Amino acid sequence: MRHHSTLRRTLTAVCATTIFTLGLAGCAATSTESDSGAESEPTATAETATPLYEYLAVTYPTYDDDEARANHDDYQAALTTCMTEQGFSYVPEEYASYSGSTADTDDAPFEDRNTEAWVAEYGYGLTQVQEEYVPDETATVDPNNDYVDSLDGEQSGAYYAALYGEYTAEATTWEAQGCQGVADHAVSGEFDALLELHSPILSAAEALSASFPQTPELVALDAEWAACMSTAGYTTFSTQPAPYSAIFDESQALYLTATGMTEDARLELQGREIPLALADFRCSDEVDYLTRSITVQAALEDQFVIDNEAELDALVADFTALA
Template sequence: MRSTGPLAVLAASALALTLAGCSGDGGGELTYEDSPLNKYLSAAYGGDLSPEEQQKKFDEQQRQQEELMAECMAEQGFEYKPNVNNGGMVFSEEDGTWEPDKKEWVEKYGYGIVNNPFMSEETQQSGEEYVDPNQEYLDSLSESERNAFYETAYGVPPTEEEMGEDGGYEYNWEDAGCQGWAQHELQGDDPWQSDEFADLRDKMYALWETSQSSPEFKKLNADWSKCMAEAGEPGFDLQTDAQQSISDAQNEIYESAYGDGTTEVDPETVVDPSDSPEMKELGEKEIALALVDLGCRQKTNYTEESLKIQFAIEEEFVRDNKAELEAFKAAAEQNN
């Protein structure tokens, strides 16, 4: 099931995900939670709550949203069973399943792309494959009716032109079907998308896009790149390029099976590429590359140094935009 959510959560958590993705040596004292911007952005996604409180809040919002969505779909003439087990977020600080700084973890999962530890645990815990409660109804519809169902539920997907070359498409709940309406009913207007914070939004995106081009980051990435080349993995200029190469290769495997979206493919005629020899080979390549990457991150103290650089950039940004950040934080807290 396709799911489209507001950019607020994505924007607010982008920094945290970026910094967490930089982790490598496991010995540094800094974490993304030390980010000068985190205390402002965390207000948009409940970062001040414990994992248990976040999970409880998310589960309740998910339940209410799915019930509203069912009402909306019924008004449009479609059946829809609330789906509260559709791969939503899981908040936990105890499972320890995402440990890309540890060699034992990397030896098993690499970057966690082909062999995702969360998917593995979910399968083991449930003991069965995920079943969409609406699948039987969807199977009873014709192709045109199914298309109408999805468009009513989630809106019409943006075209390549609307997405833009930089992926700068901006979410609008009014274009996101019943799901967008249900989210808006529960959450109200998203302060991140409001005109009041348009200038802050633009400056924040610019900060995320340009921070990696700072002289300090260039030097750190150059040291890492040199290490990678000496270890037999040349061609990566940025630390994130190595992981991205695996993600791109995985996308190519899926596209060869399902197409690139320009032509319709009957999924029942496609053999799941997840279990293909090509995917297995990519998984082995991922682990080998990730192990070299881990070694070079440890050698260059990449995590600690990258966080120091990032936080220095953020501190300057906070000084220059403190009033706007305080206003956004207040609006986000009120919206929650």
């Protein structure tokens, strides 16, 4: 069963939040970008995989370029059928393969990022210049442009209503999202149905992840880390994920300005990011933050698995059968 790349990512959000602990140079759970430009699901390293992750990992869709192409073709075929039934011409879009690569900060595995040398050069890796994925220019033109341009205003409006649905704040179901919703449901409907079927256990896993920062063991560990950071001159951070989050939020805010992140702004932020990340790395290493936090997390998840083993086994069985 192939899943269209625009399917709901509810499960991803739930599963990603079960990897609670931030690594010393970023997230311990990592995600990668495939050759097709699509982001793959988070993965855990050997030292960060935990009991609950072992159950939920089976639900992560994985894609390679051949799978992405087949997935795209299935979606376009369903979209073409729907638009034809609505009385419109529709030419399936060609699959756009991608070329190019990202900078070393994206490509580096966790074990490489989690070294003082890497952090001293890249910080959290948030302000490095990244190479963009450049799509194959032969596949970027929508083959339906000329047809849509030939329609008058009323017909054009009807075409887009058929394609996208009538937009309202309540239009969250696939039925309300026009032929794109129909095509998405045709390709990923079984997957979405399983999300709904197993939503109680997935919601419970999400609630468990939300409770983790408040556990007494982690509160005490964060206090040790914060005391070290204070000695290093950083007194405003009370939890280990906070410095990374602060730099990430600031970088995102700069990217979202009208001018984007200018080179001067990038260098200024990087000048604060690297020493902060270094202090974080050293203090995390001093208190053995990663190992101790994973130990706390694993204990919580062990109990969760014991309490919910039947539901988790059913989830694994259903998603394995769908793969």
